[in-house]
Amino acid sequence: MLTAIEIQKIINQKIEAIFYPTVPADLYQPIRYVLSLSGKRLRPTLALMACNLFSDEVEPAIEAALGVEIFHNFTLVHDDIMDNADKRRCQLTVHRKWSDNVAILSGDTMQIQAYQHLAQVPAMLLPKILQRFSQTAVEVCEGQQLDMDFEKKTEVTQEEYLEMIRLKTAVLLAASLQIGAWIGGATDQEAQLLYEFGSSLGLAFQLQDDLLDVYGDSETFGKNIGGDIVSNKKTFLLISAMNMATGTLKDTLFHWLNADSQQPQDKIQAVTEIYNRLGIKILCERQIASFHARAFAALDALSLPESRKATLIDYTSSLMQRQT
Amino acid sequence: MLTAIEIQKIINQKIEAIFYPTVPADLYQPIRYVLSLSGKRLRPTLALMACNLFSDEVEPAIEAALGVEIFHNFTLVHDDIMDNADKRRCQLTVHRKWSDNVAILSGDTMQIQAYQHLAQVPAMLLPKILQRFSQTAVEVCEGQQLDMDFEKKTEVTQEEYLEMIRLKTAVLLAASLQIGAWIGGATDQEAQLLYEFGSSLGLAFQLQDDLLDVYGDSETFGKNIGGDIVSNKKTFLLISAMNMATGTLKDTLFHWLNADSQQPQDKIQAVTEIYNRLGIKILCERQIASFHARAFAALDALSLPESRKATLIDYTSSLMQRQT
Numbered sequence: 001m002l003t004a005i006e007i008q009k010i011i012n013q014k015i016e017a018i019f020y021p022t023v024p025a026d027l028y029q030p031i032r033y034v035l036s037l038s039g040k041r042l043r044p045t046l047a048l049m050a051c052n053l054f055s056d057e058v059e060p061a062i063e064a065a066l067g068v069e070i071f072h073n074f075t076l077v078h079d080d081i082m083d084n085a086d087k088r089r090c091q092l093t094v095h096r097k098w099s100d101n102v103a104i105l106s107g108d109t110m111q112i113q114a115y116q117h118l119a120q121v122p123a124m125l126l127p128k129i130l131q132r133f134s135q136t137a138v139e140v141c142e143g144q145q146l147d148m149d150f151e152k153k154t155e156v157t158q159e160e161y162l163e164m165i166r167l168k169t170a171v172l173l174a175a176s177l178q179i180g181a182w183i184g185g186a187t188d189q190e191a192q193l194l195y196e197f198g199s200s201l202g203l204a205f206q207l208q209d210d211l212l213d214v215y216g217d218s219e220t221f222g223k224n225i226g227g228d229i230v231s232n233k234k235t236f237l238l239i240s241a242m243n244m245a246t247g248t249l250k251d252t253l254f255h256w257l258n259a260d261s262q263q264p265q266d267k268i269q270a271v272t273e274i275y276n277r278l279g280i281k282i283l284c285e286r287q288i289a290s291f292h293a294r295a296f297a298a299l300d301a302l303s304l305p306e307s308r309k310a311t312l313i314d315y316t317s318s319l320m321q322r323q324t
Numbered sequence: 325m326l327t328a329i330e331i332q333k334i335i336n337q338k339i340e341a342i343f344y345p346t347v348p349a350d351l352y353q354p355i356r357y358v359l360s361l362s363g364k365r366l367r368p369t370l371a372l373m374a375c376n377l378f379s380d381e382v383e384p385a386i387e388a389a390l391g392v393e394i395f396h397n398f399t400l401v402h403d404d405i406m407d408n409a410d411k412r413r414c415q416l417t418v419h420r421k422w423s424d425n426v427a428i429l430s431g432d433t434m435q436i437q438a439y440q441h442l443a444q445v446p447a448m449l450l451p452k453i454l455q456r457f458s459q460t461a462v463e464v465c466e467g468q469q470l471d472m473d474f475e476k477k478t479e480v481t482q483e484e485y486l487e488m489i490r491l492k493t494a495v496l497l498a499a500s501l502q503i504g505a506w507i508g509g510a511t512d513q514e515a516q517l518l519y520e521f522g523s524s525l526g527l528a529f530q531l532q533d534d535l536l537d538v539y540g541d542s543e544t545f546g547k548n549i550g551g552d553i554v555s556n557k558k559t560f561l562l563i564s565a566m567n568m569a570t571g572t573l574k575d576t577l578f579h580w581l582n583a584d585s586q587q588p589q590d591k592i593q594a595v596t597e598i599y600n601r602l603g604i605k606i607l608c609e610r611q612i613a614s615f616h617a618r619a620f621a622a623l624d625a626l627s628l629p630e631s632r633k634a635t636l637i638d639y640t641s642s643l644m645q646r647q648t
Binding site for chain 1: 345348351405424425428432433465473
């Protein structure tokens with residue numbers, strides 16, 4: 001079996017080897033640019049690891065792995081336009097480096113390229129893999145729309161938030177694992193367990209991101225602490241606090257939400273203090289632990305030798321243990 | 325065999341019957357809206373007619389026909405953002421009626437839905453139909469990028485322009501015919517002839533659009549005459565004139581191209597006069613006739629009874645004969 005590092009090396013080599021026409025330059029240069037920004041390669045890594053659970057040969061899953069990675073990067077390019085984001089992975093976003101039009105059209109092209117890679121899976125598996133991928137892709141769009149809707153809504157429940165991040169983030173991890181498993185020779189039942197593993201894991205990852213933004217170590221987390229608080233981002237923490245706070249605590253919270261962010265540090269400190277008084281950190285940690293347990297219960301239910309599962313367990317556990 | 329009207333009725337019924345979730349409303353309402361604006365349904369009509377050439381049963385080609393129609397409408401939604409267009413088929417464009425973000429994301433979703441419909445074709449044909457469709461989709465994006473590039477370029481050759489409209493417009497007509505033919509049971513060679521028919525026909529259609537914008541009858545053409553001239557749009561006519569004009573005629577042309585459009589009628593009249601002096605109308609008509617002849621040569625090479633081809637010939641000929 002391959003290690004995480006070996007798998008990531010394969011993925012990066014394959015991504016670097018993708019051929020792009022030189023013309024039109026404004027269509028293909030942004031695609032090369034965004035795919036070179038690397039990132040964790042989480043989704044293709046999961047796809048190849050899931051394949052490797054059932055087969056020593058991961059080669060047949062590489063095209064599908066590239067497909068999900070390119071699709072994910074397409075969503076980042078378009079989301080960055082919609083969110084008006086300047087930076088992505090410490091580099092200028094495509095719409096800032098080029099223009100909105102270039103980002104729209106090169107993103108559209110990436111979505112097609114994702115399908116071109118996915119279409120290379122073994123023909124027998126093509127219909128069901130396509131169906132899973134397309135359904136997932138639509139769900140990711142639904143998640144992005146709900147995320148934008150929530151920015152304008154005053155009341156969002158925890159359930160609504162969890163459903164949004166399930167769609168926006170978790171289902172693509174889940175589908176990557178499921179598709180990789182199918183290609184490795186998994187039965188539908190086995191592949192479904194990996195889907196459930198990925199779905200719960202994705203929810204745990206996103207909640208951990210929300211948590212680390214407030215309670216993380218800024219050096220290891222690699223982002224400024226409190227960014228979500230400053231921008232009033234409706235994370236699991238803020239939504240929980242808005243729903244749980246009463247009386248003067250609620251007034252104080254809404255005062256800070258409506259305040260001009262002249263003194264971001266004051267706001268971060270004040271809102272964090274409210275979270276502390278409401279026990280939001282523990283609430284979030286419990287929710288993460290619950291999704292984590294659900295994820296590993298799905299993996300436990302998979303009848304494979306533990307040694308076979310070790311790479312996937314180690315890799316996903318290391319992602320969960322980062323920077324807290 | 326079905327008539328054009330029967331085919332269009334089937335297509336419109338199927339499009340009206342598409343199910344949309346109610347939530348998120350801003351994702352699905354724009355899709356329903358843009359697909360209800362109808363239009364000619366040219367691409368799905370060609371797909372079903374091509375199928376009907378080889379099979380009395382068009383039902384197996386309906387999902388592919390819907391796929392190409394939804395893909396085409398997706399390109400309109402995104403192109404309208406890029407071109408900053410207010411109206412489409414006399415109605416507000418999606419990005420004007422909602423917002424750029426809504427138009428980006430509902431367009432993205434339509435592209436996935438196009439693949440969901442295409443994935444319903446008979447499994448044996450799926451790999452090659454997907455490959456043709458994806459290649460075509462990338463080409464359409466390339467065409468749109470070239471079109472935007474040409475706006476900024478001072479010199480564009482006729483060849484470059486024809487290649488741009490081939491990509492932006494012709495290949496999707498061609499692929500619609502080819503895919504429909506495959507589903508109807510055509511051999512690869514027969515389907516290729518229909519691809520060539522569609523490709524040449526698409527070029528002829530676009531050049532005719534360029535011509536009608538200047539020389540059409542405003543009542544039957546349904547658009548204001550001279551719109552392309554007012555906006556300096558690099559059509560086949562303008563590109564030919566820019567390349568052919570010399571001396572004072574060239575100076576006059578570039579004077580009008582750089583002039584403020586305070587008096588659009590003066591500009592339309594002056595530029596049309598230049599076209600007349602250069603014989604641009606005849607040049608364009610000859611080019612159209614050449615593509616038309618090439619299209620019908622491909623159709624002639626198809627070994628089918630003429631009676632079988634009559635519907636397709638009548639339908640495409642009627643489109644060519646409109647409003648001149």
